[in-house]
Amino acid sequence: MIRHTDFADNNLGKARLRGLIKAGAIAFGGNWPLKIYGTLHCQSGRRMLRKNRVFFQSEQDAILSGFRPCGHCMRMEYRRWKIGRATGSVHHAPNEQPL
Template identity: 45%
Template sequence: MVRHIDLGGTAADRTRSLSSFIRKGEITLGGYKKAKIYGRLNCATGKRMKVEHRVFFRDEADAVSHGYRPCGHCMREKYKEWKTKQQGLEHS
């Protein structure tokens, strides 16, 4: 089940709310909803995405349960594992 987090109406409200959730450990990963990719919050690639395409997750299990895959840039080893599994499924 997706839990909606209201970050507020203004950009400043959203920034404060997001910072609070991160400090509390309620958000540990960010994602790109158009491509269904998740990664670390400090990922240089992730920081370039438009705000309206960003999503946030409590942890890796949360991201995976929503159908997201690891970022090939900031989560290289996890991405390689995911890619290997995908290639195995294609050849089954």
């Protein structure tokens, strides 16, 4: 997991971030306080505060960090997650307790 605040808020920091996205080192974005991850093109994700934004290389990285899918840009994954919670079969991060 990479925090957006790890990058300088200038042209150099933005270029570095774009380079990591192009290289495939960043594929998903997330909201740290809400523990939600989604695509980099999600409108909900674009509106979040910089200090709350984190990045992941893969969906698996986000899940292992205790994040859930975004209901806006990842509807199918969100539905599977929600059904899994209701049936108790959802995967939890090692340090996360089921609800």
